[in-house]
Amino acid sequence: MSENCAARLTVNGSPEDFLGDPRRSLLDFLRLDLKLTGTKKGCDHGQCGACTVLVNGQRINSCLSLAVMHDGDEITTIEGLGPASALSELQRAFVTHDGFQCGYCTPGQICSAKAMLDELAAGWPSAVTKDLTSGPIPSDEELSERMSGNLCRCGAYPNIIDAIRAVMQAEEPA
């Protein structure tokens, strides 16, 4: 049992082969095998969101997924959004608006926010969307509900919403 299993993934644009113990989570594959430690382990049980990455553009908890399940998938981690020397707009907004303190939940928050903006653009509803048939209005409550899968013990939530809001406003057509 636990014989080596294989999968080929694309991580931040590079092909990566997984060959190993099927118990290895996508999170541990990224952190331990690929040394992409930007994705954080906060609970290992899908209860905090620190391990959020994008799989084929959608945000998921990488702790509750096996690496071997992702054959053929495209994974984007915080390292794929931008290095410190060339931050993406969202990453810069988190710095400007102090959308973090200790920084441990931050890569997960940012990956989550990126996908969240795409979900909003696609018109996906949330638990606070008043009218399910028309598109959501991006109120503060909408944004905070949609970001509630990412815990932040430092309590940077209001600043996280400010950072996301700033990016949304910058992207609005003039």
Added chain:
Amino acid sequence: MRAFDYARATEAAEAVGSDARLLAGGTNLLDLMKLEVETPARVLDINRTGLDRIEADGEGLRIGALVSNSACAADARVRADWPLLAQAILAGASPQLRNKATMAGNLCQRTRCQYFMRTDTRCNKREPGSGCDALEGVNRNHAILGASEACIATYPGDMAVALAALDAWVEIDSPSGRRSVALREFHRLPNGIAHRDNVLEPGEIITAITLPAPVRGRQIYRKVRERSSYAFALVSVALVLRMDAGRIAAAQLAFGGLAHKPWTDSRVAEALLGQKPSPALFDKAADLLLSGAQGQGENDFKIPLARRTLAAVLHDATKE
């Protein structure tokens, strides 16, 4: 996590008759495997079996077993005609989990009883015959309806509560062929055999959930919890209700957080039918719902909470 053999299925038929645990989104199974509450020797990954389509089914809808919770809630038909289902899905878990969690997996979600989830306690659900440490333990989240000395766990999900109110059916492929089970009959009560959550037999696979034709009326899913998001329900109510000339013309209800299954009680709707809405009527409905309710001490509050939540939802659905 115990070591296991992993295999990928390319069609659902491979899962039929298999003795492997079926791995879909993994959000519950892998969680429990990490805790060694689940220790399968073989795991069959069914994510590539193509059961991820939402299709019209006469006037109803057939939702593939592997449709993600997010995709279902975002589906235009679901949002327009079965908004209760979208509301219930969106009330549960987090966006990340809903992206991965599947329809069938969510139906099979296991209880959040903390004694079930740790292997160094007595739990009839995890280890039949060992006893129940929740009875005299921390049981604030536990059942007040339909529980037994064997098990006071609750079914933790939201989606299935809405599906029960909507009279959905579960389509199952078994070695002897296809069968369908009413969602209201899919989950079990713990009496006798606490370790079985539902009626799924070994070697069976859920292939789809089917919704009957849309029902007219207001649809409300109300979930009560102290944290405003990313938390399981203390109590939830799913309601479809139609008014006609100031009287309640139709009502379908189901309740979450109260029992080992999404709780339905036909007497509640019957008491409402043809009546003018009033606080007294809502109380009468609650009396029927809670006539057999039994608290364990810490969860006694669920009895008045269920009563008041039902009143809130009925008030909301019947106001002009």
Added chain:
Amino acid sequence: MLTTYDTPDQRNLLDRTGQGIIGAPLDRPDGPLKVAGQAPYAAEYDLVGCAEGVLVGAAISKGSIAAIHRDEVLAMPGVLLVLSDKAMLRRPAQGGAAQAPAQDVRQIDYHGQPVALVVAETFEQATAAAKALRIDYDDQSGSGRFDPDALDFAPGEEPTVLGDIDEAMSKAAHRVDETYRTEGHASAAMEPHAAIAQWDGDDLTLWGSLQMVAPNVKELADSLRIPDARVRIVAPYVGGGFGSKLGISHEGVAAALAALELQRPVRVTLSRQQVFETVNRRSETRQRVRLGADAGGRLLALGHEAWISNLPAEDFAEPVTQATQFLYGGDNRYLAVLKGEITRLTAGSVRAPGEAVGMQVLESVMDELAHKIGIDPIELRKRNLPARLPGQDLPYSSRKLFEAMDEGGAAFGWSKRKPKPCMTRDGEWWVGMGMASAARVNMMQPASAQVRLEADGRVIVETDQTDIGTGSYAILGQIAGEMLGCPMDRVEVRLGDSRFPAGAGSGGSWAASSTGSAVFRACESIRIELAGRLRIDSEALELSGGIARGAGKEAPVTRLLAGAPLERIGRIKPGKTADNYAQASYGAFFCEAGVNAFTGEVRVRRMLGAFGFGRVLNAKTARSQCLGGMVWGIGGALSEELQFDPRDGRLMNHDLAEYHIPVNRDVPPIEVLLLEERDAAASPIQAKGAGELGICGTGGAIANAIFNACGVRPRHFPITPDKLLAQLPDPFAEIAS
């Protein structure tokens, strides 16, 4: 220059250096690395051949290990070692202990206590083997004490007794005598405790997630029975602490022992459940508060007694009455903390020990008194601010409580508050407003830091001070930049390495004022040296843009340096100013809360905090600290509660799904007002503690808003729906009107 701080430094030098750096809302210099995922936390160093260790928790509550079936798991794939050792930690070290905590895991003090470490080649192998390890116990759980209401209580310290409280209560025109409860809390920092240990001969390097490096070195060395000089701790980035990483805990010693045994690096990370089960909790409390006031609302009697718990032989007692000592007047006082021994995991410091739970109760009872007297809660507080510290006749160093209440109240719209409950309904929701004072004792800790002016004019600050999200990187750099006239892009701050001079560590809100003062003093030494080289008095020296000026003279700093760096270590430790003044940070909270008329759910709708904590060193990071504190206040008020099994004291809600810290949606828009203040008695940079103030009273403001909304006075935190339901008014009564 004297090391101790004996005389208030009234020069306010940082107001005269004129660089516009100090106090400015600058971005965190560590920000880009953090948002890019490139800041390495303890578990993230890539060491060749690193083995993975997983701790095993006790399945009993009290007793000892009879046998460990090592051989069974040593036969499992990849397993290298099973350790159950007398040097392994039974309990985490308390903050500032600087010596080994209780060791020898063959003895068991509480359920879940680490009893063994399993090391394997991979994390998965180690986890599975740890789970499989069979242990036979000599189980004495039956002699455990599990009911916090049925313990033998004894005073932690001598009670504070002034006058005769019973007599004063009996004579009071208005009196409140109520008992409150608060449940236990977890720090729940997002980064689980982690350590990687590597030996080079007799020298140990430990990459750890720790708050106080210098005492942590001593704790680790003492635990391993090696000299301090053999231990290096590296902790440049720490994923939150909130008290839980003040002292070393189980993972570091276990990793070091295993690494020594295996002669290869070993990583040990606590699982989230283990963090909950084995690292410090905040004690549950029972608190009786007695307030007696005269007809004019002036306190005659002030009583605050608290019953808390800890394991046997732990000195730490949640200092519940800490702020009650100095906040309000009343000549007849009785303050006491009584500790009982319980068989639950170790109690210790969790963000704002004492005030976090003491203030939320005191401020709730103050609201009860104001309601009884029929005066505005702000007015009641204003009438009871003593001129000098009760019982000790000391002056207050500075106190912005009046201003916080006035300015905060005005900004919040306090005047719109309805004086009676049940007067505002918004759909299903009763809506109300509440306020509370904020108060947190101010402490300085010994600290040192090195500042080096490089020959090219760049500034390097080095101290073992940690930044656990608090903003140390930002504010220490700003102090140096301001003092040395150096633009921030030429200032570099290096932290969290025991090779650097010992800072104060991150705890008790003291890092900024203590380590900041050490940086300030190092810079002052450099200024004096530069002034000497320019041959002017240092008082006349101006440093700006790389130029030194004064008394008609001027020279580029690089020329004064003449090709050689200038390096100074600054030191400070508390002195007479700590004894001669009552020092604390103050503020006021305002909250609007909704209570669902049907379900009793509570949602905070908006909140404002106005704070005075001396000089603001960085307005952006200071505001974030306040926000974070208030978010903690929401959690403590509404959802956070450690739940223990009544039969064996095991923590049942040991994860983030069941222990409910606030989520984003729980947190409404929050406004923060930072009040201008200079507190020279607190520190030579005139700054006081900021990091914990935001939690010290928040829960009271929320509870008071709940009362104002629906008329139910919650006296048991967290205020979950079950505690309100029975007393809520008829939800339909008001809707009809």
